[in-house]
Amino acid sequence: MAATSKIQAIWNHPAGPKTIHFWAPTFKWGISIANIADFSKPPEKLSYPQQVAVTCTGIIWSRYSTVITPKNWNLFSVNVLMAGTGIYQLSRKIRQDYGSDAKEVTEKQLET
Structure with missing residues (x-):
């Protein structure tokens, strides 16, 4: 009975x-999964x-989903994951483009 309610x-x-309000964030999970x-x-x-x-x-x-009524936790969770995966991907890209390893590779390429 409790499960049914x-x-x-x-x-x-x-x-x-x-x-x-349920289906839009549900389909948005596809973006996070692709990332x-x-x-x-x-x-x-x-x-x-x-x-x-x-x-x-x-x-x-993520911020918007916490101030609207009713709270949409599906929207909140998908956007927290989107922000997290985006930050991770940006950090990978920045490390590759501006990290010390990238500079060493560029210097080696210039020497040859």
Whole structure:
């Protein structure tokens, strides 16, 4: 009985599965999953504009999801993950482009 009432509460929630407020963030998980799949991509193939957009979107919408009524925890969680994956990808790209290893490689290429 308790499980049924919890399922009904989720089903009838203003940000539940009967509304766009549920489905939009649910489909947005695809962006985060794609960004996670790109963890294996070489950093030189990453795009600064794309990763900045993913990071900023995640930060802005994470904040927004906590101030709206009703709270949309699905929206919050997907955007926290978006911000996290974007920050991670940016850090990989920055380390590759501006790290000491990148400078050494560039210097070696100039010598040859």
